[in-house]
Amino acid sequence: MTVILDGKNLAKKIRKDIKEEVALLKEKTGKNPGLAIVLVGEDPASKIYVNSKIKGCKEIGMESFENFLPKDVTEEKLLEIIEKLNKDERVNGILVQLPLPSHIDEKKIIAAIALEKDVDGFKPDNLGLLFLNDKKSLHSCTPAGIMRLLDEYNIDLKGLDAVIVGRSNIVGKPLAGLFINRSATVTICNSHTKNLKEQTKNADVVVMAVGKEKLLTEDMVKEGAVIVDVGINRTNAGVVGDVDFENVAPKAKYITPVPGGVGPMTVAMLFHNTLKAFKNVNNIE
Numbered sequence: 001m002t003v004i005l006d007g008k009n010l011a012k013k014i015r016k017d018i019k020e021e022v023a024l025l026k027e028k029t030g031k032n033p034g035l036a037i038v039l040v041g042e043d044p045a046s047k048i049y050v051n052s053k054i055k056g057c058k059e060i061g062m063e064s065f066e067n068f069l070p071k072d073v074t075e076e077k078l079l080e081i082i083e084k085l086n087k088d089e090r091v092n093g094i095l096v097q098l099p100l101p102s103h104i105d106e107k108k109i110i111a112a113i114a115l116e117k118d119v120d121g122f123k124p125d126n127l128g129l130l131f132l133n134d135k136k137s138l139h140s141c142t143p144a145g146i147m148r149l150l151d152e153y154n155i156d157l158k159g160l161d162a163v164i165v166g167r168s169n170i171v172g173k174p175l176a177g178l179f180i181n182r183s184a185t186v187t188i189c190n191s192h193t194k195n196l197k198e199q200t201k202n203a204d205v206v207v208m209a210v211g212k213e214k215l216l217t218e219d220m221v222k223e224g225a226v227i228v229d230v231g232i233n234r235t236n237a238g239v240v241g242d243v244d245f246e247n248v249a250p251k252a253k254y255i256t257p258v259p260g261g262v263g264p265m266t267v268a269m270l271f272h273n274t275l276k277a278f279k280n281v282n283n284i285e
C-alpha cells in the first residue's frame with residue numbers, strides 16, 4: 001500500500017509546537033523571536049509568499065518586521081537596510097524574498113546578511129556547515145522540510161540509493177549534503193543528464209526538483225521507491241508537481257503529493273530556523 005507523506009498536517013503540527021515553544025521562551029527570557037522580511041517590488045507570486053510568511057509569524061507569536069521596498073530601490077539602499085537589520089537585536093532572522101530585480105546583485109545581498117540571521121540558509125558558510133554536519137547551522141528550508149517529513153515517517157536513508165533531479169543551490173545541492181550525512185548514496189542529475197530514466201529506475205529514493213510538469217513517469221521508478229516531489233508547476237488544471245502522481249503513486253511505497261507535500265514544510269522550516277537562530281544567539285539548547 002502506498003503511504004502519502006502528508007506535509008500539510010505535519011507542517012500544522014510543527015507550527016503548533018513552535019508556537020508553544022515561543023510562548024515558553026518568552027516567559028523564560030522576556031524576549032520574542034523576530035523575523036525580518038524584505039520584499040522588493042510588486043511581483044504577485046512573491047507578495048503571496050511573503051504575506052503568508054508574515055501571517056504565519058503572527059499566528060505563532062513571533063515578531064515580524066516588514067520591509068516592502070519599491071522595485072527601483074537601489075542596491076546601496078537595500079544593503080543599508082540589511083546592515084540595520086543585522087544590528088537590530090530584535091531581529092533573529094532576515095529573509096530577502098527572491099528573485100530580486102535585475103539591477104540588484106543577489107549574491108551581494110545574501111552575502112550582506114549576518115550568518116547567524118541567515119534563516120534561508122543561502123549563505124556559502126551555512127551551506128558549507130551543512131555539508132560538515134554542523135548542528136547549529138541553518139539549513140535551506142525546502143531540504144530541511146524534506147528531511148523532517150522523511151523522519152516523521154521513520155524513513156531511514158542509510159545505505160539507500162538516492163537520485164536527486166535538480167542541482168539548484170537552494171534545493172538539490174543542500175539536500176545532497178543532508179542525504180550524504182545520513183549515509184545515503186547520492187546521485188545528482190540535471191537537465192543535461194544523458195539518460196534520466198537510467199538513473200531513476202534503480203533508485204530507492206527519487207527527489208524531483210526541476211519544475212517540469214509530470215517529468216517523472218511510472219516507467220522511470222522502481223517498485224517500492226520513496227518519491228519526493230518539490231515541483232510547483234502552475235497549469236490550467238491547477239498546481240501540479242514534477243511527478244506524474246496518478247501513475248507513479250501505485251508503484252511507490254511513499255510519495256509526497258502536490259500540493260500538500262513539501263510546500264507547506266518549506267514555510268514551517270522558516271519558522272523552525274528563526275527559532276533555532278534565536279536559541280543559538282541566546283545560548284539555549
Ligand code: GUN
Nearest residue numbers: 095096097098099120141
Ligand atoms: N523565493 C522563492 N522561494 C524562496 C525562499 O525559500 N526564500 C527566499 N528568500 N526567496 C524565495
